[in-house]
Amino acid sequence: MRDELTIKIAGEAGQGTQTIGMALCRLFKMAGLNIFSHQDVMSRIRGGNNFTQVRVSNKPAHTLRSLSDIVVALDKNSVALHRQNMASGGLLILDKKAFNISDEDSVFFDAPFYDMAKNVGGSELFINSAGLGILAGLTGIEFNNTAEVLTNTLLGKSEDIISKNIETARAGYDFSRAKFKQGAFAVKTGTFKEGLLMNGHDAVALGAIRAGCKFYSGYPMSPSTSIMNVVAGYAKDFNIVVEQAEDEIAAINMILGASFAGARSMCATSGGGFALMVEGLSLSGMTETPIVVVDAQRPAPATGLPTRTEQADLDYLIHSGHGEFARVVFSPGTIEEAFYLTVKAFNLAEKYQVPVLIMTDQHLAESYRNIGMFDLNQAKAERFIISKEDSKKIADYKRYRLTASGISPRAIPSWIEDVIYVDSDEHTEEGHITEDAAIRTKMVEKRFYKKMAGLSKEIQKPTARNLKGAKVILIGFGSTYGVMKEASDTLKNKKIGFLHLSQVWPFPAKEITRLLKNAKKTITVENNAAGQLARLIRRETGIKIDRSILKFDGRPFNLDFLVERIKAEA
Amino acid sequence: MSEIKDFMSNDQISWCPGCGDFGILNALKKALVKLGKQPKDIVLVSGIGQAAKLPHYIKCNCFNGLHGRALPPAAGVKIANHALTVLVTTGDGDCYGEGGNHFIHNIRRNLDITVIVHNNQIYGLTKGQASPTTDSGEVTKVQGAGVILEPLYPLRMALALGAGFIGRGYSADSEHLSWLILEGIKHKGFSLIDVLQPCVTFNKKNTYEWYSKRIYKINEDPSYNPRDIALAFQKTSEWEDKIPIGIIYQIEKETYEDKSGVNKRGPLAEENIENIDISAALKDFV
Numbered sequence: 001m002r003d004e005l006t007i008k009i010a011g012e013a014g015q016g017t018q019t020i021g022m023a024l025c026r027l028f029k030m031a032g033l034n035i036f037s038h039q040d041v042m043s044r045i046r047g048g049n050n051f052t053q054v055r056v057s058n059k060p061a062h063t064l065r066s067l068s069d070i071v072v073a074l075d076k077n078s079v080a081l082h083r084q085n086m087a088s089g090g091l092l093i094l095d096k097k098a099f100n101i102s103d104e105d106s107v108f109f110d111a112p113f114y115d116m117a118k119n120v121g122g123s124e125l126f127i128n129s130a131g132l133g134i135l136a137g138l139t140g141i142e143f144n145n146t147a148e149v150l151t152n153t154l155l156g157k158s159e160d161i162i163s164k165n166i167e168t169a170r171a172g173y174d175f176s177r178a179k180f181k182q183g184a185f186a187v188k189t190g191t192f193k194e195g196l197l198m199n200g201h202d203a204v205a206l207g208a209i210r211a212g213c214k215f216y217s218g219y220p221m222s223p224s225t226s227i228m229n230v231v232a233g234y235a236k237d238f239n240i241v242v243e244q245a246e247d248e249i250a251a252i253n254m255i256l257g258a259s260f261a262g263a264r265s266m267c268a269t270s271g272g273g274f275a276l277m278v279e280g281l282s283l284s285g286m287t288e289t290p291i292v293v294v295d296a297q298r299p300a301p302a303t304g305l306p307t308r309t310e311q312a313d314l315d316y317l318i319h320s321g322h323g324e325f326a327r328v329v330f331s332p333g334t335i336e337e338a339f340y341l342t343v344k345a346f347n348l349a350e351k352y353q354v355p356v357l358i359m360t361d362q363h364l365a366e367s368y369r370n371i372g373m374f375d376l377n378q379a380k381a382e383r384f385i386i387s388k389e390d391s392k393k394i395a396d397y398k399r400y401r402l403t404a405s406g407i408s409p410r411a412i413p414s415w416i417e418d419v420i421y422v423d424s425d426e427h428t429e430e431g432h433i434t435e436d437a438a439i440r441t442k443m444v445e446k447r448f449y450k451k452m453a454g455l456s457k458e459i460q461k462p463t464a465r466n467l468k469g470a471k472v473i474l475i476g477f478g479s480t481y482g483v484m485k486e487a488s489d490t491l492k493n494k495k496i497g498f499l500h501l502s503q504v505w506p507f508p509a510k511e512i513t514r515l516l517k518n519a520k521k522t523i524t525v526e527n528n529a530a531g532q533l534a535r536l537i538r539r540e541t542g543i544k545i546d547r548s549i550l551k552f553d554g555r556p557f558n559l560d561f562l563v564e565r566i567k568a569e570a
Numbered sequence: 571m572s573e574i575k576d577f578m579s580n581d582q583i584s585w586c587p588g589c590g591d592f593g594i595l596n597a598l599k600k601a602l603v604k605l606g607k608q609p610k611d612i613v614l615v616s617g618i619g620q621a622a623k624l625p626h627y628i629k630c631n632c633f634n635g636l637h638g639r640a641l642p643p644a645a646g647v648k649i650a651n652h653a654l655t656v657l658v659t660t661g662d663g664d665c666y667g668e669g670g671n672h673f674i675h676n677i678r679r680n681l682d683i684t685v686i687v688h689n690n691q692i693y694g695l696t697k698g699q700a701s702p703t704t705d706s707g708e709v710t711k712v713q714g715a716g717v718i719l720e721p722l723y724p725l726r727m728a729l730a731l732g733a734g735f736i737g738r739g740y741s742a743d744s745e746h747l748s749w750l751i752l753e754g755i756k757h758k759g760f761s762l763i764d765v766l767q768p769c770v771t772f773n774k775k776n777t778y779e780w781y782s783k784r785i786y787k788i789n790e791d792p793s794y795n796p797r798d799i800a801l802a803f804q805k806t807s808e809w810e811d812k813i814p815i816g817i818i819y820q821i822e823k824e825t826y827e828d829k830s831g832v833n834k835r836g837p838l839a840e841e842n843i844e845n846i847d848i849s850a851a852l853k854d855f856v
Contacts, residue, residue: 253643
């Protein structure tokens with residue numbers, strides 16, 4: 001029995017590698033195992049080569065491994081492509097007859113899944129299920145569970161289709177059971193049964209729903225679109241309007257209008273779309289209209305690698321927008337943080353009447369992990385508007401009333417008897433256009449100094465682990481949390497600590513200074529080429545980071561890669 | 571019921587003396603009095619330009635956003651609270667130039683909003699460059715040899731896009747414009763009111779005199795049927811010799827609010843969002 005196993009399912013776009021991957025995750029979750037699963041897909045609908053990697057472990061899994069123990073090749077190309085990244089003692093499952101391959105290779109496990117699909121299921125479309133059955137057999141999973149998961153996966157399809165899939169899976173299951181002794185690749189049973197299986201964007205969408213988001217507007221762009229899909233899926237249940245905008249400029253301006261009218265609103269996009277939203281971001285800052293915007297980063301510049309991952313928008317999100325105004329930028333590192341910080345984003349946006357940005361990336365967005373149940377008491381919508389009841393008492397209303405905190409009580413149109421003026425020009429307390437130098441100065445102080453001072457008291461604390469006596473401290477933000485955590489645990493003997501920032505603006509300068517005060521060696525771990533975090537730390541704290549481990553090939557870090565790089569540095 | 575004084579703003583007006591904007595402001599106030607709603611239940615959304623300053627000069631709720639971006643926040647306001655009367659005051663540059671894409675798609679969206687375009691065929695605030703509706707051949711500081719682009723015909727464009735209410739007014743005929751604006755507000759769905767408005771400072775061609783020789787009221791002709799799209803198409807193409815004003819085209823269509831179902835619920839803005847129970851949704855991830 002093993003402690004962990006990495007399975008890769010590869011094939012052309014359209015062959016359903018993600019469907020089997022998801023079904024496998026559910027199967028292993030039922031078996032009480034921990035899962036981390038990542039999608040590697042090309043920006044196309046058919047053809048090419050896609051794969052889903054599923055790591056199963058009896059300990060919590062937070063990242064990927066570089067080598068696979070089992071590869072399922074659904075097409076011929078996948079055989080050569082993925083043969084090179086196999087662990088010793090691994091198995092590459094292929095259909096030699098269907099792929100017209102006659103070579104021998106010690107890792108090959110020839111399984112006629114095309115024949116199984118055709119003979120039992122009646123169509124090549126069923127190779128998925130054959131593959132799933134083979135994997136279930138190899139890893140010692142009960143067939144009953146396999147049938148149950150398949151049924152759930154195919155919910156909505158006809159009974160005939162479901163039963164044919166199950167029969168095909170059975171054929172695969174029996175085939176691998178006949179060739180290998182039971183549980184040849186089984187993982188020691190874990191205890192993780194209760195909980196949720198989701199990816200980072202599921203968590204963002206659920207966080208938004210929990211926080212009371214009532215209006216979502218967006219323009220489709222990978223990898224942000226999944227947020228729109230999930231929110232739209234629940235729109236009816238939770239009375240949310242989801243509107244696909246004509247462009248990202250419209251999306252952000254629509255949510256500004258909805259927010260002005262009193263509805264909590266958000267939009268999500270990726271770097272290129274965010275470029276179009278930047279003008280609206282500045283409008284949010286000037287008009288003090290709360291919004292939540294997600295930038296699901298992907299490799300850029302320009303169109304870049306649409307379906308892949310990068311963390312190169314850090315500088316951009318902190319600085320985007322003409323002029324000076326307060327904002328918050330969150331960089332959740334885990335699925336749990338993605339949920340809780342999204343709720344916090346809505347609350348902070350409303351409390352300070354500022355834009356709050358959440359940066360994710362393709363890796364966090366599309367990687368699945370099983371997690372514990374959310375504690376909804378820690379994720380509550382907190383309101384900071386003049387309630388409808390209190391609105392009756394308002395007479396002479398000034399939208400931009402100057403206050404000590406910089407926050408003017410925010411009324412909702414039609415709730416108060418008075419009217420509300422909001423302007424993108426510099427404005428008076430009443431919201432009318434002005435060019436008065438004294439008022440201008442006061443308004444900048446209000447929007448920028450005062451709000452930043454307040455926000456600086458509410459900074460999400462960085463996560464610090466194994467810092468005591470550390471010879472090296474790794475530092476990262478966003479989706480590198482998992483790989484840093486596991487590398488730090490794996491290299492316990494080498495005393496590798498790590499620090500993770502889930503908020504990068506306002507920058508947690510005091511906390512970082514305190515935590516790095518006695519650091520022997522500091523290394524940032526970043527999915528970008530410039531070492532943006534290292535530079536930001538230097539700028540905000542004066543601390544010079546010793547080294548940066550950078551990766552900008554569009555692929556996420558994995559545990560083995562990072563461990564090797566740290567060993568070379570430490 | 572409300573009176574003109576309810577809509578009086580004490581903000582100082584920064585338009586040029588003689589500007590057509592004054593006529594539009596007066597017509598709008600009159601229309602709002604007749605509408606009978608209180609200022610607090612009306613939202614004026616604007617972009618940037620001289621037209622976009624109008625919401626400051628009238629007492630209603632105001633969202634004065636970015637250049638070209640008046641329509642998207644107006645859509646957001648209406649979706650968030652369909653009980654509000656939402657009007658957009660915009661200009662030819664703001665709406666047909668910078669905001670062209672939003673103009674196209676908000677006609678398709680068909681929210682119940684009324685869009686009043688102050689069309690002076692010139693950029694006023696930036697001091698006299700050609701706008702999308704400037705006539706070909708007009709000489710400006712930038713277009714020194716005369717405008718070589720074809721002008722955009724906004725009414726024809728709106729008609730082609732399927733707008734349900736297409737009107738044209740004239741800023742110097744305040745009574746007629748006031749009637750037209752009220753009809754636009756009463757129309758359920760996207761209403762476009764393009765208002766011909768002389769720019770006394772920068773547009774030396776399309777002057778009060780030039781317009782008064784050409785303008786006629788199309789709805790005074792009993793044979794004109796504003797539901798006839800072919801006829802409307804002909805009328806929206808009239809320009810150099812005769813210019814029709816009035817309701818050029820009107821047809822009832824289902825609105826966004828009807829189709830999306832927001833009409834059937836209370837305003838989104840008023841929903842109780844404290845402790846929203848997401849446990850049923852979380853079950854999908856178990």
